Amino acid sequence: MLASASIEAGSTSGKKQRTGSPNQAQIKWRTGAQERIYNRRLIEALRAARGAARPGAHAVKEAADSALALTARGQSRWSRAILTSRLRRRKLLVKAVGRIRRRRRSPVPSKRDPAAMKVGRVVPGCRSLPAPTLLEEAADYVAALEMQVKAMRALADALSSARIASPESEAAES
Amino acid sequence: MEPGRSSGGGSGNSGTFTPEIAETLRFEEEIQSLMRDGSPAATGSSFTALLGLPASQAVELLHDPGDINHRSATGFPLGFSPTFPSNTALVERAARFSVFAAAAAGESPLVSNSGGHTAWPKPEPADSDSGELLQRPAKRRAADRSKTKASAKRVKSGEMGTGKPTETGEKLPYVHVRARRGQATDSHSLAERARREKINARMKLLQELVPGCSKISGTALVLDEIINHVQSLQRQVELLSMRLAAVNPRIDFTGLDSFLPPECGRGAIGNETSLWLEGVGLGPGERGQHIWHTDLMQQQQQQQPQQHDFIGSAGTSLFPCNPSDQAPPLRSNQLKTEL
Numbered sequence: 148m149l150a151s152a153s154i155e156a157g158s159t160s161g162k163k164q165r166t167g168s169p170n171q172a173q174i175k176w177r178t179g180a181q182e183r184i185y186n187r188r189l190i191e192a193l194r195a196a197r198g199a200a201r202p203g204a205h206a207v208k209e210a211a212d213s214a215l216a217l218t219a220r221g222q223s224r225w226s227r228a229i230l231t232s233r234l235r236r237r238k239l240l241v242k243a244v245g246r247i248r249r250r251r252r253s254p255v256p257s258k259r260d261p262a263a264m265k266v267g268r269v270v271p272g273c274r275s276l277p278a279p280t281l282l283e284e285a286a287d288y289v290a291a292l293e294m295q296v297k298a299m300r301a302l303a304d305a306l307s308s309a310r311i312a313s314p315e316s317e318a319a320e321s
Numbered sequence: 322m323e324p325g326r327s328s329g330g331g332s333g334n335s336g337t338f339t340p341e342i343a344e345t346l347r348f349e350e351e352i353q354s355l356m357r358d359g360s361p362a363a364t365g366s367s368f369t370a371l372l373g374l375p376a377s378q379a380v381e382l383l384h385d386p387g388d389i390n391h392r393s394a395t396g397f398p399l400g401f402s403p404t405f406p407s408n409t410a411l412v413e414r415a416a417r418f419s420v421f422a423a424a425a426a427g428e429s430p431l432v433s434n435s436g437g438h439t440a441w442p443k444p445e446p447a448d449s450d451s452g453e454l455l456q457r458p459a460k461r462r463a464a465d466r467s468k469t470k471a472s473a474k475r476v477k478s479g480e481m482g483t484g485k486p487t488e489t490g491e492k493l494p495y496v497h498v499r500a501r502r503g504q505a506t507d508s509h510s511l512a513e514r515a516r517r518e519k520i521n522a523r524m525k526l527l528q529e530l531v532p533g534c535s536k537i538s539g540t541a542l543v544l545d546e547i548i549n550h551v552q553s554l555q556r557q558v559e560l561l562s563m564r565l566a567a568v569n570p571r572i573d574f575t576g577l578d579s580f581l582p583p584e585c586g587r588g589a590i591g592n593e594t595s596l597w598l599e600g601v602g603l604g605p606g607e608r609g610q611h612i613w614h615t616d617l618m619q620q621q622q623q624q625q626p627q628q629h630d631f632i633g634s635a636g637t638s639l640f641p642c643n644p645s646d647q648a649p650p651l652r653s654n655q656l657k658t659e660l
Contacts, residue, residue, distance in 0.1 A: 208562035282523035292554040299561040
């Protein structure tokens with residue numbers, strides 16, 4: 148998928164740098180294709196969230212994050228963590244698994260850098276992970292977040308400008 | 322690699338070892354001459370026949386670690402016998418080496434043994450049989466180099482370190498990882514070093530990802546900066562979600578995709594677009610939303626089958642309202658890229 152995505156987005160912004168995995172994260176999240184995919188998902192999620200809770204700023208944020216995780220296609224740990232935490236139907240299952248996981252999850256800094264633990268706390272689903280995996284996940288998460296912010300900002304700007312436009316046109320029509 | 326290492330070792334150790342380098346060369350010549358003189362019983366791989374009696378003495382010397390340690394010039398903390406636990410042929414070879422040193426230099430065998438072995442920074446590129454013997458000092462040198470670091474762990478594992486350099490005559494069950502000059506050569510530290518390098522590589526790429534991190538030096542600060550960046554991005558997401566929530570109830574999302582940065586409008590779908598417009602209740606005169614309409618329908622239709630096949634029920638929980646009243650999905654290369 149990545150290859151075809153970059154082929155398709157070759158005219159746009161496919162950044163092909165070195166082949167380290169964090170740079171793959173960059174490459175992956177900055178292609179125009181990914182942005183389009185995310186936009187679509189975002190819009191759908193937002194439309195769904197509208198029906199759910201009216202004042203829901205939280206709902207919007209969660210929808211956006213879920214859309215982001217979906218766009219990641221579950222290939223990264225944080226995306227899987229987001230998706231499993233959002234599923235309500237499977238909440239019981241997730242909770243059970245979470246309990247088991249919590250038992251196993253001891254803050255063992257054996258292979259884990261205690262300084263890198265703070266990074267693990269910020270990235271969802273990456274609390275105790277060995278350092279190289281954690282850094283990889285962090286890079287992917289940062290790239291994804293940047294794309295998310297960019298898309299949401301564009302969307303918000305578009306919507307607000309349309310809002311401004313529509314009353315005017317309505318006034319103009321009538 | 323051994324010649325390369327030897328040259329590095331020579332230049333690095335030049336301060337202490339130059340007199341002994343000359344000695345080494347002399348020894349080599351003597352060894353070769355001895356071999357050439359040969360004895361009737363000399364085989365290709367052992368010097369036993371050449372030496373005869375002194376070998377036993379040398380072996381004895383080797384197996385007396387206390388004495389060796391006591392006299393070692395550079396503080397060899399280990400005796401030699403522990404370093405060659407399983408291969409008595411090696412021990413004998415080393416013994417012969419020491420005997421040669423003693424014979425040629427006229428020093429006490431122990432001093433020259435330890436001194437010579439610590440002194441030989443280069444394994445002279447293995448030529449024929451002398452190559453075998455000279456690989457002893459290669460081993461010593463490796464162990465020795467690890468010991469000069471003077472860390473307890475490396476000292477302890479110096480025995481294992483002797484197996485590290487790849488050698489022709491011996492088959493040791495180690496992973497042949499080439500140790501860099503001046504670094505410990507045991508498997509633990511090599512694995513650790515590989516791990517550290519992996520971590521550092523990832524950290525470097527993260528630094529490039531986060532703006533303003535390349536200037537900072539020091540792992541902890543970089544990590545802090547990364548964390549700050551992630552937290553600021555998350556805050557921005559929250560702010561934007563509040564903005565979107567404020568805007569949401571008023572406007573219906575229809576053709577937003579084309580409005581957004583990476584894309585600018587695919588071909589309008591014609592009838593469906595107009596259907597959409599009517600269905601949503603927006604007049605065709607509204608410029609902003611009109612642009613939105615063109616692509617969303619097309620892409621929405623594409624999204625349905627994708628979501629179904631890759632998330633299943635999760636997808637439906639996120640997107641409960643499926644616009645099923647629209648035209649059949651249109652396939653495009655975008656669809657293929659997603660799959």
